[in-house]
Amino acid sequence: MSCRSYFDDGTKLHDYEHNGKFSISKFYKALREPIAQVRWKRLLCNNKASPRSLFITWLAVLGRLATKSRLAQWNMISDTTCVLCNDAEEDIQHLFFNCPFSTDIWMKCLNLLGIGRRPMAFLDEISTAAIKCRKKNNKNQLYGMLFAEAIYNIWIQRNHPVFEGNHKLPDQTMDLILFNVACRIPDSMKVQLCR
Numbered sequence: 001m002s003c004r005s006y007f008d009d010g011t012k013l014h015d016y017e018h019n020g021k022f023s024i025s026k027f028y029k030a031l032r033e034p035i036a037q038v039r040w041k042r043l044l045c046n047n048k049a050s051p052r053s054l055f056i057t058w059l060a061v062l063g064r065l066a067t068k069s070r071l072a073q074w075n076m077i078s079d080t081t082c083v084l085c086n087d088a089e090e091d092i093q094h095l096f097f098n099c100p101f102s103t104d105i106w107m108k109c110l111n112l113l114g115i116g117r118r119p120m121a122f123l124d125e126i127s128t129a130a131i132k133c134r135k136k137n138n139k140n141q142l143y144g145m146l147f148a149e150a151i152y153n154i155w156i157q158r159n160h161p162v163f164e165g166n167h168k169l170p171d172q173t174m175d176l177i178l179f180n181v182a183c184r185i186p187d188s189m190k191v192q193l194c195r
């Protein structure tokens with residue numbers, strides 16, 4: 001209803017033409033409130049990882065996952081110990097990049113891609129992954145997929161001890177990550193996942 005005036009006065013619509021034709025894309029962008037670009041957009045939009053892993057990655061990027069440190073802030077729990085190592089507070093930085101369980105998995109992913117470094121701070125990892133996903137070559141495509149599948153599978157393994165009593169080993173979790181990625185890439189790229 002708020003854009004009715006554009007149609008009442010048809011002459012306004014000429015402003016949204018492209019090559020002589022009305023462009024709904026141009027019109028939509030003009031109607032939409034200006035919104036800030038987020039630096040991690042490409043990490044989620046250019047990524048062929050499974051929708052469930054992209055969803056969990058999106059929640060992680062927004063800081064919306066119900067980690068123990070967040071639950072403690074809401075006074076829902078008092079014990080914030082990481083269930084994967086029982087040795088540190090479970091916040092998003094520790095869970096995905098500092099925990100020995102996650103570090104092992106993430107370094108295996110990096111080694112597969114020929115990258116020899118240790119995990120960085122959470123926001124730095126997000127920025128790096130987003131930059132990689134802007135480039136469309138196979139290696140960068142795999143980087144984004146492995147990143148999202150690693151976040152998802154670490155989160156799933158974190159939930160197992162909370163709800164079911166135990167979790168898989170890093171090697172077993174890595175196999176799940178590789179399987180999930182291999183299911184979604186062409187045969188020509190699968191050789192890059194061989195360890």
Ligand SMILES: [Zn+2]
Nearest residue numbers: 082084085099
């Ligand atoms: Zn831990």
